[in-house]
Amino acid sequence: xxxxxxxxxxxxxxxxxxxxxxxxxxxxxxxxxxxxxxxxxxxxxxxxxxxxxxxxxxxxxxxxxxxxxxxxxxxxxxxxxxxxxxxxxxxxxxxxxxxxxxxxxxxxxxxxxxxxxxxxxxxxxxxxxxxxxxxxxxxxxxxxxxxxxxxxxxxxxxxxxxxxxxxxxxxxxxxxxxxxxxxxxxxxxxxxxxxxxxxxxxxxxxxxxxxxxxxxxxxxxxxxxxxxxxxxxxxxxxxxxxxxxxxxxxxxxxxxxxxxxxxxxxxxxxxxxxxxxxxxxxxxxxxxxxxxxxxxxxxxxxxxxxxxxxxxxxxxxxxxxxxxxxxxxxxxxxxxxxxxxxxxxxxxxxxxxxxxxxxxxxxxxxxxxxxxxxxxxxxxxxxxxxxxxxxxxxxxxxxxxxxxxxxxxxxxxxxxxxxxxxxxxxxxxxxxxxxxxxxxxxxxxxxxxxxxxxxxxxxxxxxxxxxxxxxxxxxxxxxxxxxxxxxxxxxxxxxxxxxxxxxxxxxxxxxxxxxxxxxxxxxxxxxxxxxxxxxxxxxxxxxxxxxxxxxxxxxxxxxxxxxxxxxxxxxxxxxxxxxxxxxxxxxxxxxxxxxxxxxxxxxxxxx
Amino acid sequence: xxxxxxxxxxxxxxxxxxxxxxxxxxxxxxxxxxxxxxxxxxxxxxxxxxxxxxxxxxxxxxxxxxxxxxxxxxxxxxxxxxxxxxxxxxxxxxxxxxxxxxxxxxxxxxxxxxxxxxxxxxxxxxxxxxxxxxxxxxxxxxxxxxxxxxxxxxxxxxxxxxxxxxxxxxxxxxxxxxxxxxxxxxxxxxxxxxxxxxxxxxxxxxxxxxxxxxxxxxxxxxxxxxxxxxxxxxxxxxxxxxxxxxxxxxxxxxxxxxxxxxxxxxxxxxxxxxxxxxxxxxxxxxxxxxxxxxxxxxxxxxxxxxxxxxxxxxxxxxxxxxxxxxxxxxxxxxxxxxxxxxxxxxxxxxx
Numbered sequence: 001x002x003x004x005x006x007x008x009x010x011x012x013x014x015x016x017x018x019x020x021x022x023x024x025x026x027x028x029x030x031x032x033x034x035x036x037x038x039x040x041x042x043x044x045x046x047x048x049x050x051x052x053x054x055x056x057x058x059x060x061x062x063x064x065x066x067x068x069x070x071x072x073x074x075x076x077x078x079x080x081x082x083x084x085x086x087x088x089x090x091x092x093x094x095x096x097x098x099x100x101x102x103x104x105x106x107x108x109x110x111x112x113x114x115x116x117x118x119x120x121x122x123x124x125x126x127x128x129x130x131x132x133x134x135x136x137x138x139x140x141x142x143x144x145x146x147x148x149x150x151x152x153x154x155x156x157x158x159x160x161x162x163x164x165x166x167x168x169x170x171x172x173x174x175x176x177x178x179x180x181x182x183x184x185x186x187x188x189x190x191x192x193x194x195x196x197x198x199x200x201x202x203x204x205x206x207x208x209x210x211x212x213x214x215x216x217x218x219x220x221x222x223x224x225x226x227x228x229x230x231x232x233x234x235x236x237x238x239x240x241x242x243x244x245x246x247x248x249x250x251x252x253x254x255x256x257x258x259x260x261x262x263x264x265x266x267x268x269x270x271x272x273x274x275x276x277x278x279x280x281x282x283x284x285x286x287x288x289x290x291x292x293x294x295x296x297x298x299x300x301x302x303x304x305x306x307x308x309x310x311x312x313x314x315x316x317x318x319x320x321x322x323x324x325x326x327x328x329x330x331x332x333x334x335x336x337x338x339x340x341x342x343x344x345x346x347x348x349x350x351x352x353x354x355x356x357x358x359x360x361x362x363x364x365x366x367x368x369x370x371x372x373x374x375x376x377x378x379x380x381x382x383x384x385x386x387x388x389x390x391x392x393x394x395x396x397x398x399x400x401x402x403x404x405x406x407x408x409x410x411x412x413x414x415x416x417x418x419x420x421x422x423x424x425x426x427x428x429x430x431x432x433x434x435x436x437x438x439x440x441x442x443x444x445x446x447x448x449x450x451x452x453x454x455x456x457x458x459x460x461x462x463x464x465x466x467x468x469x470x471x472x473x474x475x476x477x478x479x480x481x482x483x484x485x486x487x488x489x490x491x492x493x494x495x496x497x498x499x500x501x502x503x504x505x506x507x508x509x510x511x512x513x514x515x516x517x518x519x520x521x522x523x524x525x526x527x528x529x530x531x532x533x534x535x536x537x538x539x540x541x542x543x544x545x546x547x548x549x550x551x552x553x554x555x556x557x558x559x560x561x562x563x564x565x566x567x568x569x570x571x572x573x574x575x576x577x578x579x580x581x582x583x584x585x586x587x588x589x590x591x592x593x594x595x596x597x598x599x600x601x602x603x604x605x606x607x
Numbered sequence: 608x609x610x611x612x613x614x615x616x617x618x619x620x621x622x623x624x625x626x627x628x629x630x631x632x633x634x635x636x637x638x639x640x641x642x643x644x645x646x647x648x649x650x651x652x653x654x655x656x657x658x659x660x661x662x663x664x665x666x667x668x669x670x671x672x673x674x675x676x677x678x679x680x681x682x683x684x685x686x687x688x689x690x691x692x693x694x695x696x697x698x699x700x701x702x703x704x705x706x707x708x709x710x711x712x713x714x715x716x717x718x719x720x721x722x723x724x725x726x727x728x729x730x731x732x733x734x735x736x737x738x739x740x741x742x743x744x745x746x747x748x749x750x751x752x753x754x755x756x757x758x759x760x761x762x763x764x765x766x767x768x769x770x771x772x773x774x775x776x777x778x779x780x781x782x783x784x785x786x787x788x789x790x791x792x793x794x795x796x797x798x799x800x801x802x803x804x805x806x807x808x809x810x811x812x813x814x815x816x817x818x819x820x821x822x823x824x825x826x827x828x829x830x831x832x833x834x835x836x837x838x839x840x841x842x843x844x845x846x847x848x849x850x851x852x853x854x855x856x857x858x859x860x861x862x863x864x865x866x867x868x869x870x871x872x873x874x875x876x877x878x879x880x881x882x883x884x885x886x887x888x889x890x891x892x893x894x895x896x897x898x899x900x901x902x903x904x905x906x907x908x909x910x911x912x913x914x915x916x917x918x919x920x921x922x923x924x925x926x927x928x929x930x931x932x933x934x935x936x937x938x939x940x941x942x943x944x945x946x947x948x949x950x951x952x953x954x955x956x957x958x
Contacts, residue, residue, distance in 0.1 A: 445614030507651035571643025
C-alpha cells in the first residue's frame with residue numbers, strides 16, 4: 001500500500017477531528033490545553049484567530065466539532081468543546097493589547113460592506129490591520145445582524161455581543177447604522193475598491209394556507225418576530241401559542257413566547273422526531289421549559305372566527321419509514337388545535353430585491369447570485385458575497401470562514417493579484433517528549449463522563465427576557481471536562497528505519513489500532529488489521545518497509561486515543577508524540593500590504 | 608515500561624470469546640520491564656492464547672521463579688492464582704500445586720538463568736516427571752537483572768554489550784528437554800507472534816510437561832551487533848522447521864497436506880495438533896532425528912524454531928503415581944482426614 005505522506009498538512013489535519021469538522025479550523029485541542037493550564041486569555045486568543053467571536057460562539061455555535069469529536073468514538077459523549085470555549089471567553093482578561101495594531105496611515109483602498117453581521121465584521125477584522133478603510137452599512141440600529149435580531153438574549157446576552165463586535169468596530173470601522181442599502185448600483189457608483197455583501201438570509205418563509213390574511217394580526221413570521229422582540233417592539237404574545245416548524249429558529253420562538261407571557265406553547269412538527277432539523281441540545285432545552293413538541297401534524301388552515309385567529313387545523317399524519325427514510329405517508333384524520341397566536345418558523349431565504357439585475361451580476365435559476373466557492377466573488381469583479389447571503393442559511397461559524405476567505409480575495413483584488421493563487425495551509429511538527437516517560441501534555445486517558453451544563457431554575461428564568469439560561473461551567477466542571485480532551489493534535493509520528501519490530505507498541509495500545517503486517521493492496525491489508533476498520537472515512541497510516549522483515553506498520557487513525565503509550569513503550573523512539581500545529585493563512589499572510597506600518601501577527605510555534 | 612497503566616477502553620466492536628470475556632480480561636498489571644523487552648511480547652502472546660482458548664481465569668495457576676522473566680506472570684491473567692517462588696525452585700512449587708489440584712491449567716514462566724543455571728536440576732526433573740504444565744523459558748542469553756552478564760544459554764562467540772566474547776558452551780533447553788525424555792519441546796521467538804500463539808495453545812492442551820524455549824531479546828543488554836540473541840540476528844538466522852496448529856475437538860480439519868508435509872497428533876482432550884513440516888525428512892515424533900536435526904542447524908548458527916518434538920503417549924505425573932482422579936482440593940475434609948482408625952489400619956498393612 002502507498003506509504004503515507006505525513007508532510008501533507010491535510011493528513012494530520014484530518015486526525016484532529018474537531019479542527020477538521022470546524023469550518024474555520026479552530027485549534028480546539030490547543031485551546032482546551034490552555035484552559036487546563038488556566039491560561040484563559042491565551043485560549044481566547046487561539047480561538048479568536050480562527051473564529052473571531054469566541055464569546056458568542058461559545059454560547060450559540062452549531063458545534064460541527066462535537067459530533068466529529070474522537071471521544072464520541074470511545075462509546076462516550078463528545079467533549080463539551082463549545083462550553084469550554086465559553087469558559088475561555090468568560091474568564092479571560094482584557095485582550096485589547098493583543099489585538100492587531102491598526103495602521104494610522106491607510107493604504108488608500110476603500111471597502112464597502114453591506115450588513116453588520118458576522119461575515120462582514122470578519123472581513124473588517126482581517127482587512128483593517130492591513131490599512132484598508134472599511135465602511136459597513138447596517139439597516140438596523142445596532143450591529144450584529146442575525147446574531148442580535150434572531151438569537152434571543154436569554155441564549156446570547158447583549159453585553160457579550162457588544163463587547164466582541166466592539167473589538168472590531170473599534171479598529172476604526174466606519175459603521176453606518178440605520179442605513180439600508182436600497183441599490184447596489186448606487187453603492188457601486190460611490191467608487192469603492194471592493195464591495196462585500198453579508199446581508200444574511202433575512203426573509204422568513206411564508207405559509208400560504210386558508211385564513212392567512214384574515215388571521216394576519218396573530219400570525220407572525222418567526223425571524224421577523226424575533227427581531228421585533230429583540231429590538232423591544234414586541235413585548236407580549238397570547239396565552240396559547242403554536243409554533244410551526246422544528247428547526248432551531250422554532251426553538252428560539254417557543255422559548256421566547258414563554259418569556260412574553262405565553263403559558264401553553266406547542267411546537268407543531270409535520271414529521272416524526274428523527275426528521276427534526278433542530279439540534280438535539282436545543283430540543284432538550286425547549287422541552288426542559290415544558291414546551292410540548294407535537295409530531296405528525298401537517299398544517300391545513302388557520303381557523304379565524306369573527307375576524308380573530310382562534311386555532312389551526314391540521315391533518316394528522318402517519319408515515320412508513322425504511323432505513324431512516326419516509327417511503328409512504330397517510331392522513332389519519334383532522335384536528336383543530338385552539339390558539340391565540342401562531343409563529344411560522346419553517347425556514348428562511350436570502351433575498352436581494354435591492355440588487356439590480358443589469359449590472360453584470362449574474363443570478364441563477366433560483367434567483368440567487370452566482371458566487372465562486374473559493375474566492376466568494378460574484379460574476380461582477382470586485383463584488384463579493386459571504387455568510388448566509390452567499391449560499392443560503394448556514395451557521396455563524398461558516399459565515400466567519402466565508403469572511404476570512406473573502407478578505408483574502410478582496411486583499412488580492414485590491415493589490416491587483418490573482419485571487420486563485422492562495423497560500424496553502426502549513427504544518428509544523430514539534431516533539432512533546434520531555435523525558436523518559438514525560439510528555440508535555442496530559443496523556444493519561446480519563447474515563448470521566450461529559451459534564452452537564454447547569455441552568456437557571458425554571459421559576460426564575462422567565463422573569464426577564466435577558467436572563468441567560470446557561471450558567472457556564474464552574475471550576476470543577478471545567479477541570480474534569482478539559483481532561484476528557486484526547487489531544488488529537490499530539491500526533492503519533494513513526495520513523496520506519498528506527499523500528500526493530502519488537503511488537504511493544506502493538507501490545508500496549510489500548511485500542512489495538514496498530515498492526516505490523518506484510519505489505520499489500522490497501523483492501524488486503526485492511527483485512528489483516530488487529531481491530532476491524534470501522535470508519536473508511538478515517539485515514540489509515542502506512543509506513544515504508546521495516547528494516548528487519550520488510551513488513552509495514554499500519555495505524556488505523558480512527559481508533560487512536562493519543563495516549564502516547566506506543567511512544568512510551570518504544571525502545572528506539574521510532575514512535576514519537578509530536579504536536580501538529582496547522583496554520584491556515586488569512587489575508588494578513590498574503591503578501592505585504594501597501595501600508596508600511598502593518599505587520600503580520602506573530603505565528604504560534606509547535607515547539 | 609510505561610508510567611501510566613494501559614487505559615481500559617471497551618469499544619463496542621471488541622471481540623468476545625466463548626465464555627464472554629474480552630482479550631483485556633486476560634491482561635494483568637502494568638509491566639515494569641524495559642520498553643521493547645521481548646518478555647512483554649510473550650506476555651501478550653500468552654494473553655492472546657488463553658483468551659482464544661477461553662480458559663476460565665480462576666482455573667489457571669501461574670508460577671515463576673526469580674528474574675526479569677519471572678516478573679511477567681503479574682502482567683497476564685489477573686484473575687488467576689499466582690506463585691512467585693524461590694530462584695530456580697518453581698518446578699517444585701508447581702509440582703505441589705498440581706498435586707493438590709490436578710484440574711488447574713498450570714503455566715510456568717522462567718528464564719535462562721532461573722531454569723538453566725540455578726534451577727537446572729529442578730528443570731531436568733520436572734521434565735522427566737512430565738508434570739502437566741506449560742513451561743515457558745524466556746531466553747535472552749543474559750542476566751538482565753544483574754546488568755547483562757552471559758547466562759548459560761549464551762552461544763559461544765556471542766558478544767556482550769561491552770565487547771567481551773563468550774567462551775563457554777550454551778545449554779539448549781529444547782535439546783535438553785528432548786534428551787531428558789520430555790514429551791513436548793518447542794522453540795519460538797518473541798518477535799513472531801503468529802508462530803508463538805499456536806505453540807502456547809498446543810502446549811496448554813498437551814497432557815504433560817510442555818517446554819517452550821522462547822528467544823526473547825533483551826533490548827537493554829543483548830540487542831546489539833555480535834549478539835546471537837538480538838532481534839536482528841534471530842530474524843536473520845531463524846529456521847522454521849515445524850509449524851504447529853491446534854485444532855479444537857469440535858472443529859474439522861479442513862486443510863489437507865501432501866503426505867510427508869504434515870503430521871497429526873491427537874491430544875488427550877480430543878483436539879489435534881497439526882505439525883506442518885518445512886523439511887519432509889524431519890519427524891517431530893522421533894527423538895533421535897529431532898536431536899540430530901537440532902545439532903545440524905546449531906552448527907550452522909541457525910535458530911531452529913517450531914514444535915520440535917511431541918509424544919502424547921508418555922505418562923504424566925499423576926498417571927505414574929496412580930493418584931485419585933478427583934483433585935485433592937475438591938475431595939473434602941472427611942476423605943482427606945479419615946481419622947485415627949484409618950491410620951492404624953494403614954500402618955498395620957505396612958508392618
